[in-house]
Amino acid sequence: MTELRLGIVGCGAVAELYHLPAVAACPDVRLVGLADPRREHAAELAERYGAELVTEGAAGLIDAVDAVVVATPNSLHAEAAIELARAGVHVLVEKPLARTTAECDAIADAVAAAGVVAAVGHDFRHFPVARAARELLDLVGDVESAELLQSAGGNWPHTSADAFTRDRMGGGVLIDFGVHMLDLLGWWLGPLEVESYRDDAQGGVETECELRLRTASGAEVLVELTRLREMRDTTIVRASRATVEIGIFEPALLRLGALSGDVPDPEFERAPIRTVFVRQLTDFAHAVHTGSPPAVSLADGRRVVELVERAYAVREPLRRAWDWPEAYA
Numbered sequence: 001m002t003e004l005r006l007g008i009v010g011c012g013a014v015a016e017l018y019h020l021p022a023v024a025a026c027p028d029v030r031l032v033g034l035a036d037p038r039r040e041h042a043a044e045l046a047e048r049y050g051a052e053l054v055t056e057g058a059a060g061l062i063d064a065v066d067a068v069v070v071a072t073p074n075s076l077h078a079e080a081a082i083e084l085a086r087a088g089v090h091v092l093v094e095k096p097l098a099r100t101t102a103e104c105d106a107i108a109d110a111v112a113a114a115g116v117v118a119a120v121g122h123d124f125r126h127f128p129v130a131r132a133a134r135e136l137l138d139l140v141g142d143v144e145s146a147e148l149l150q151s152a153g154g155n156w157p158h159t160s161a162d163a164f165t166r167d168r169m170g171g172g173v174l175i176d177f178g179v180h181m182l183d184l185l186g187w188w189l190g191p192l193e194v195e196s197y198r199d200d201a202q203g204g205v206e207t208e209c210e211l212r213l214r215t216a217s218g219a220e221v222l223v224e225l226t227r228l229r230e231m232r233d234t235t236i237v238r239a240s241r242a243t244v245e246i247g248i249f250e251p252a253l254l255r256l257g258a259l260s261g262d263v264p265d266p267e268f269e270r271a272p273i274r275t276v277f278v279r280q281l282t283d284f285a286h287a288v289h290t291g292s293p294p295a296v297s298l299a300d301g302r303r304v305v306e307l308v309e310r311a312y313a314v315r316e317p318l319r320r321a322w323d324w325p326e327a328y329a
Helices: 013-025 039-049 058-064 074-086 101-114 128-137 173-189 266-270 272-290 298-313
Strands: 004-009 029-035 053-055 067-070 090-094 118-121 143-151 192-199 208-215 220-226 234-239 243-247 253-256 259-261 315-317
Touching: 004 013, 004 058, 004 272, 013 029, 013 039, 013 272, 029 039, 029 058, 039 053, 053 058, 058 067, 058 074, 067 074, 067 272, 074 090, 074 101, 090 272, 101 118, 101 298, 118 272, 118 298, 128 173, 128 243, 128 253, 143 173, 173 192, 173 208, 173 220, 173 234, 173 298, 192 298, 208 298, 266 272, 298 315
Parallel strands: 004 029, 004 067, 029 053, 067 090, 090 118, 143 220, 192 315
Antiparallel strands: 143 234, 192 208, 208 220, 234 243, 243 253, 253 259
16 A cells, blocks of 8 residues: 555644644655645644645645645635545545535535545544444334434634634534534434424524434434533434433443443543544545545535535524513514
8 A cells, every 4th residue: 555645734723633643643644735824834733744845725735645634614625625626636524524515516526527535524433432333223123213412512622713603614513513413313323304403593603503303214313512501412312122322422432221331442542532533534545545435425424514504494593491582573
């Protein structure tokens, strides 16, 4: 297997804290270049990680790399991925794949025309408990209902002052953190349809939301996300043979009926997020070298964006106990 020459477009917090350490930990990948409008910051990171090339945009990497991680703000995902794909560069695009399905389709068209490999950075697929849960859910019978309650917090690192504006992100907690949860639910339960959606956006971006979905078999799925308070942070799936509770992030647990326990993975336990980014990059490199499908395809990424888009299209206010009734007249 030849060494994969890699570039990264966008040198914000996620690149600095996770993508760059992942490159350093992958023996089949060599960091060649970094691109960011903040050239001095990119140069500092390049020196630290041994990259040869520093440029302000994706175009400056094209002739020097085989593949690129697109870690720009969401609003620039499509532009960068399309430019790179058309030049014959393989792309791993940070989640969400794009802000809209139209942008997702434009990326897919460019990738198909160029015949390059493309993957989406839904790294939660690489959490050991997520993979164990998928195997377990195949054994518990028909899904009757599911409920996901997740505190998204405000502790994910970012360096952009306008990181959470609607124009730059495409929305709030649903498209930012919720896409991870929707990707997992679709991976575990199959295709999902939007029944209803409520949030507290009030003209800005949402910090709390309630999304009701339905599986192809008719099972109801409730998703509640918040940046304002603590919740249970688990998914409960009720099936015909058993009830399964899954905690992906904090806590990381897998509980089946009266039985419970964790999923042993010493490497993950030492450095959870860094480990899944290494596994994500390793999977992408393997797909480039072998032509095999990546763990998260463009179709997977589009499916999640479509759910978010449909939810925003039927948005209703999320009512509070203290709100006065006339506000919702």
